[in-house]
Amino acid sequence: MEIYFNATGTMNRMTYFRHTMVIIGIVLMVIFFTILFGVLEKISPYSPIGYLMTMPALIIFYYALLVLTIKRLRDIGKSGWWSVIMFVPYISTAFYLILLFVKGKGSNYTTVN
Numbered sequence: 395m396e397i398y399f400n401a402t403g404t405m406n407r408m409t410y411f412r413h414t415m416v417i418i419g420i421v422l423m424v425i426f427f428t429i430l431f432g433v434l435e436k437i438s439p440y441s442p443i444g445y446l447m448t449m450p451a452l453i454i455f456y457y458a459l460l461v462l463t464i465k466r467l468r469d470i471g472k473s474g475w476w477s478v479i480m481f482v483p484y485i486s487t488a489f490y491l492i493l494l495f496v497k498g499k500g501s502n503y504t505t506v507n
Contacts, residue, residue: 399461407494407495410462421452432447460477463480466493470496
């Protein structure tokens with residue numbers, strides 16, 4: 395779990411891809427169960443209760459994705475501040491693809507300093 399919340403170290407392409415897929419999968423499950431619970435309890439996912447059910451989990455997982463992105467940026471020799479591109483719609487998709495395909499400094503595993 396430390397890999398998702400500690401921004402020290404670097405991360406290679408495959409490790410970044412695997413951990414990003416784990417986060418996306420968990421987020422999709424949280425959204426699915428929120429909608430399922432909302433349908434069963436007749437609560438709209440767009441109501442304040444629906445938002446209160448999903449927002450804490452989404453904030454935690456978005457922070458974990460930010461930490462992974464900072465580690466990946468360090469591996470390709472960029473500052474962690476480049477991760478603010480994640481907040482720009484449409485450009486963030488190209489940014490993720492760049493992070494997946496640009497070769498890093500040669501690390502074959504996740505290192506934690």
